[in-house]
Amino acid sequence: MIGLLGGTFDPIHFGHLRPALEIRDALGLDELRFLPCRIPPHRGTPRESAQTRAALVAQALADEAGFALDRRELGREGPSYTVDTLESFRAELGAQVGLCWIMGRDAFNGLPKWHRPHDVLRLAHIVVAQRPGEEGEPGAALAEMIAGRVSESLTELTQQPAGCVAFVDVTQLAISATMIREALARGQSARFLVPERVWETIRAEGLYGWKNAATEAANS
Numbered sequence: 137m138i139g140l141l142g143g144t145f146d147p148i149h150f151g152h153l154r155p156a157l158e159i160r161d162a163l164g165l166d167e168l169r170f171l172p173c174r175i176p177p178h179r180g181t182p183r184e185s186a187q188t189r190a191a192l193v194a195q196a197l198a199d200e201a202g203f204a205l206d207r208r209e210l211g212r213e214g215p216s217y218t219v220d221t222l223e224s225f226r227a228e229l230g231a232q233v234g235l236c237w238i239m240g241r242d243a244f245n246g247l248p249k250w251h252r253p254h255d256v257l258r259l260a261h262i263v264v265a266q267r268p269g270e271e272g273e274p275g276a277a278l279a280e281m282i283a284g285r286v287s288e289s290l291t292e293l294t295q296q297p298a299g300c301v302a303f304v305d306v307t308q309l310a311i312s313a314t315m316i317r318e319a320l321a322r323g324q325s326a327r328f329l330v331p332e333r334v335w336e337t338i339r340a341e342g343l344y345g346w347k348n349a350a351t352e353a354a355n356s
Protein backbone atom coordinates (compact mmCIF):
# COMPACT_ATOMS: atom_id res chain seq x y z
CA MET A 137 0.00 0.00 0.00
CA ILE A 138 1.31 3.43 -0.94
CA GLY A 139 0.71 6.63 1.04
CA LEU A 140 0.46 10.00 -0.70
CA LEU A 141 0.80 13.30 1.15
CA GLY A 142 0.02 16.31 -0.98
CA GLY A 143 0.55 19.87 0.14
CA THR A 144 1.90 23.29 -0.58
CA PHE A 145 4.89 22.60 1.71
CA ASP A 146 5.72 26.31 1.89
CA PRO A 147 7.91 25.20 3.69
CA ILE A 148 7.82 21.54 4.81
CA HIS A 149 7.96 21.22 8.62
CA PHE A 150 7.86 18.65 11.43
CA GLY A 151 4.04 18.91 11.56
CA HIS A 152 4.08 17.18 8.16
CA LEU A 153 6.93 14.79 8.79
CA ARG A 154 6.19 13.28 12.19
CA PRO A 155 2.49 12.52 11.50
CA ALA A 156 3.53 11.09 8.10
CA LEU A 157 6.00 8.74 9.77
CA GLU A 158 3.44 7.62 12.34
CA ILE A 159 0.84 6.99 9.61
CA ARG A 160 3.39 5.05 7.54
CA ASP A 161 4.07 2.77 10.51
CA ALA A 162 0.42 2.46 11.66
CA LEU A 163 -0.71 1.44 8.15
CA GLY A 164 2.42 -0.56 7.28
CA LEU A 165 2.86 1.48 4.09
CA ASP A 166 5.45 0.23 1.61
CA GLU A 167 6.20 3.78 0.59
CA LEU A 168 5.10 7.31 1.37
CA ARG A 169 5.32 9.92 -1.40
CA PHE A 170 5.33 13.65 -0.69
CA LEU A 171 3.71 15.62 -3.52
CA PRO A 172 4.31 19.36 -3.53
CA CYS A 173 1.68 21.09 -5.65
CA ARG A 174 2.54 23.58 -8.37
CA ILE A 175 -0.59 25.71 -8.02
CA PRO A 176 -2.76 25.08 -4.94
CA PRO A 177 -6.44 25.16 -6.06
CA HIS A 178 -7.96 26.59 -2.88
CA ARG A 179 -5.55 29.23 -1.65
CA GLY A 180 -3.24 32.09 -2.68
CA THR A 181 0.05 31.80 -4.55
CA PRO A 182 2.76 30.16 -2.42
CA ARG A 183 5.57 32.39 -1.17
CA GLU A 184 8.37 30.31 -2.73
CA SER A 185 8.47 28.69 -6.18
CA ALA A 186 7.43 25.10 -6.73
CA GLN A 187 11.06 24.18 -7.47
CA THR A 188 12.28 25.70 -4.20
CA ARG A 189 9.51 24.08 -2.15
CA ALA A 190 10.27 20.71 -3.77
CA ALA A 191 14.00 21.10 -3.10
CA LEU A 192 13.26 21.69 0.59
CA VAL A 193 11.02 18.60 0.65
CA ALA A 194 13.83 16.54 -0.90
CA GLN A 195 16.24 17.76 1.77
CA ALA A 196 13.76 17.00 4.54
CA LEU A 197 13.22 13.41 3.33
CA ALA A 198 16.80 12.57 2.51
CA ASP A 199 17.47 10.06 5.28
CA GLU A 200 14.11 8.39 5.88
CA ALA A 201 13.61 4.98 4.26
CA GLY A 202 10.32 4.72 2.41
CA PHE A 203 9.84 8.49 2.16
CA ALA A 204 10.16 9.91 -1.36
CA LEU A 205 9.54 13.16 -3.21
CA ASP A 206 7.13 12.82 -6.14
CA ARG A 207 7.35 15.63 -8.66
CA ARG A 208 4.33 14.81 -10.82
CA GLU A 209 2.24 17.82 -9.78
CA LEU A 210 5.10 20.21 -10.58
CA GLY A 211 5.07 19.50 -14.29
CA ARG A 212 1.32 19.76 -14.78
CA GLU A 213 -0.33 22.92 -16.11
CA GLY A 214 -3.20 24.53 -14.20
CA PRO A 215 -4.35 23.95 -10.61
CA SER A 216 -2.94 20.84 -8.92
CA TYR A 217 -6.12 18.82 -8.50
CA THR A 218 -5.76 15.70 -6.37
CA VAL A 219 -8.11 13.74 -8.62
CA ASP A 220 -5.74 14.26 -11.59
CA THR A 221 -2.81 13.09 -9.45
CA LEU A 222 -4.69 9.97 -8.38
CA GLU A 223 -5.67 9.19 -11.97
CA SER A 224 -2.02 9.40 -12.97
CA PHE A 225 -1.09 6.96 -10.16
CA ARG A 226 -3.83 4.56 -11.28
CA ALA A 227 -2.62 4.77 -14.89
CA GLU A 228 0.87 3.89 -13.66
CA LEU A 229 0.09 1.29 -11.00
CA GLY A 230 -3.24 -0.22 -12.07
CA ALA A 231 -6.49 -0.60 -10.15
CA GLN A 232 -5.42 -3.10 -7.49
CA VAL A 233 -2.63 -1.29 -5.62
CA GLY A 234 -3.83 0.25 -2.35
CA LEU A 235 -3.51 4.04 -2.39
CA CYS A 236 -3.96 6.20 0.72
CA TRP A 237 -4.39 9.95 0.28
CA ILE A 238 -3.24 11.43 3.60
CA MET A 239 -4.39 14.78 4.92
CA GLY A 240 -4.72 16.80 8.07
CA ARG A 241 -8.14 17.38 9.57
CA ASP A 242 -8.30 20.98 8.26
CA ALA A 243 -7.81 19.81 4.67
CA PHE A 244 -10.30 16.96 5.16
CA ASN A 245 -12.99 19.38 6.35
CA GLY A 246 -12.74 21.14 2.99
CA LEU A 247 -13.05 17.93 0.92
CA PRO A 248 -16.60 18.58 -0.37
CA LYS A 249 -15.29 21.72 -2.10
CA TRP A 250 -12.53 19.86 -3.92
CA HIS A 251 -12.64 19.13 -7.65
CA ARG A 252 -14.54 15.82 -8.16
CA PRO A 253 -14.36 14.73 -4.50
CA HIS A 254 -16.35 11.52 -5.08
CA ASP A 255 -13.76 10.43 -7.63
CA VAL A 256 -11.01 11.08 -5.08
CA LEU A 257 -12.70 8.53 -2.81
CA ARG A 258 -13.21 6.12 -5.69
CA LEU A 259 -9.50 6.25 -6.53
CA ALA A 260 -7.94 6.14 -3.03
CA HIS A 261 -8.56 5.66 0.67
CA ILE A 262 -8.56 8.84 2.67
CA VAL A 263 -6.45 8.84 5.80
CA VAL A 264 -7.01 11.76 8.16
CA ALA A 265 -4.50 12.96 10.74
CA GLN A 266 -5.94 14.92 13.66
CA ARG A 267 -4.47 18.42 13.85
CA PRO A 268 -4.42 20.80 16.82
CA GLY A 269 -7.32 23.26 16.74
CA GLU A 270 -9.31 21.20 14.23
CA GLU A 271 -11.65 19.18 16.44
CA GLY A 272 -15.40 18.73 16.01
CA GLU A 273 -17.84 16.85 13.84
CA PRO A 274 -17.73 16.93 10.03
CA GLY A 275 -20.22 19.28 8.35
CA ALA A 276 -23.34 17.87 6.66
CA ALA A 277 -21.86 17.63 3.13
CA LEU A 278 -18.76 15.84 4.39
CA ALA A 279 -20.74 13.52 6.67
CA GLU A 280 -22.88 12.49 3.71
CA MET A 281 -19.84 11.92 1.53
CA ILE A 282 -18.12 9.58 4.01
CA ALA A 283 -21.27 7.78 5.27
CA GLY A 284 -20.67 4.04 5.36
CA ARG A 285 -16.99 4.42 4.48
CA VAL A 286 -15.36 5.07 7.87
CA SER A 287 -13.12 2.15 8.87
CA GLU A 288 -13.24 0.86 12.43
CA SER A 289 -9.88 -0.81 12.02
CA LEU A 290 -6.91 0.13 9.86
CA THR A 291 -6.66 -3.45 8.56
CA GLU A 292 -9.83 -2.75 6.51
CA LEU A 293 -7.70 -0.52 4.31
CA THR A 294 -5.60 -3.48 3.22
CA GLN A 295 -8.67 -5.38 2.03
CA GLN A 296 -9.57 -3.08 -0.87
CA PRO A 297 -7.53 -0.62 -2.93
CA ALA A 298 -9.63 2.52 -2.31
CA GLY A 299 -12.85 3.92 -0.88
CA CYS A 300 -12.36 3.83 2.93
CA VAL A 301 -11.92 6.76 5.29
CA ALA A 302 -9.68 6.24 8.33
CA PHE A 303 -8.80 8.55 11.20
CA VAL A 304 -5.35 8.04 12.69
CA ASP A 305 -4.15 9.40 16.01
CA VAL A 306 -0.82 11.13 15.58
CA THR A 307 1.40 13.21 17.85
CA GLN A 308 -0.18 16.65 17.95
CA LEU A 309 2.24 19.30 16.74
CA ALA A 310 0.82 22.80 16.54
CA ILE A 311 3.17 23.82 13.73
CA SER A 312 1.99 25.43 10.49
CA ALA A 313 3.84 26.75 7.48
CA THR A 314 2.01 30.06 8.01
CA MET A 315 3.56 30.54 11.45
CA ILE A 316 6.99 29.65 10.06
CA ARG A 317 6.68 32.13 7.17
CA GLU A 318 5.55 34.83 9.58
CA ALA A 319 8.44 34.14 11.99
CA LEU A 320 10.99 34.19 9.17
CA ALA A 321 9.61 37.44 7.79
CA ARG A 322 10.16 38.95 11.24
CA GLY A 323 13.74 37.67 11.26
CA GLN A 324 12.98 34.98 13.86
CA SER A 325 14.46 31.52 13.76
CA ALA A 326 12.62 28.46 12.39
CA ARG A 327 15.11 26.12 14.02
CA PHE A 328 13.57 22.94 15.55
CA LEU A 329 10.33 23.54 13.61
CA VAL A 330 11.87 22.23 10.40
CA PRO A 331 14.67 19.71 9.74
CA GLU A 332 18.12 21.17 10.25
CA ARG A 333 19.00 20.90 6.53
CA VAL A 334 15.86 22.83 5.60
CA TRP A 335 16.72 25.54 8.11
CA GLU A 336 20.26 25.76 6.75
CA THR A 337 18.96 26.24 3.19
CA ILE A 338 16.43 28.86 4.27
CA ARG A 339 19.22 30.81 5.95
CA ALA A 340 21.80 30.32 3.20
CA GLU A 341 19.41 31.38 0.43
CA GLY A 342 17.49 34.00 2.42
CA LEU A 343 14.18 32.27 1.71
CA TYR A 344 10.87 33.63 3.04
CA GLY A 345 12.45 37.05 3.52
CA TRP A 346 14.58 35.73 6.38
CA LYS A 347 17.85 37.34 5.36
CA ASN A 348 16.40 40.79 4.84
CA ALA A 349 14.39 40.71 8.03
CA ALA A 350 17.38 39.44 10.02
CA THR A 351 19.67 42.08 8.54
CA GLU A 352 17.18 44.85 9.25
CA ALA A 353 16.77 43.66 12.85
CA ALA A 354 20.57 43.65 13.35
CA ASN A 355 20.89 47.15 11.88
CA SER A 356 18.09 48.73 13.86
Ligand code: ATP
Pocket residue numbers: 142143144145146150151152155238239240241242243244265266267268309310311312313314315
Ligand atom coordinates in the same frame (compact mmCIF):
# COMPACT_ATOMS: atom_id res chain seq x y z
P1 ATP B 1 -0.16 26.72 5.67
O1 ATP B 1 0.04 27.19 7.08
O2 ATP B 1 0.62 27.48 4.64
O3 ATP B 1 -1.62 26.58 5.32
P2 ATP B 1 0.32 23.93 6.39
O4 ATP B 1 1.26 23.97 7.54
O5 ATP B 1 -1.13 23.63 6.67
O6 ATP B 1 0.47 25.26 5.53
P3 ATP B 1 0.29 22.35 3.95
O7 ATP B 1 1.44 22.16 3.01
O8 ATP B 1 -0.83 23.18 3.51
O9 ATP B 1 0.90 22.88 5.36
O10 ATP B 1 -0.25 20.95 4.45
C1 ATP B 1 -0.14 19.74 3.74
C2 ATP B 1 -0.93 18.69 4.48
O11 ATP B 1 -0.35 18.45 5.77
C3 ATP B 1 -2.39 19.09 4.74
O12 ATP B 1 -3.21 17.94 4.56
C4 ATP B 1 -2.38 19.54 6.18
O13 ATP B 1 -3.63 19.36 6.81
C5 ATP B 1 -1.33 18.63 6.79
N1 ATP B 1 -0.66 19.24 7.94
C6 ATP B 1 0.08 20.37 7.94
N2 ATP B 1 0.53 20.66 9.17
C7 ATP B 1 0.06 19.68 9.99
C8 ATP B 1 0.19 19.43 11.41
N3 ATP B 1 0.87 20.26 12.21
N4 ATP B 1 -0.42 18.32 11.91
C9 ATP B 1 -1.13 17.50 11.08
N5 ATP B 1 -1.29 17.68 9.74
C10 ATP B 1 -0.70 18.77 9.20
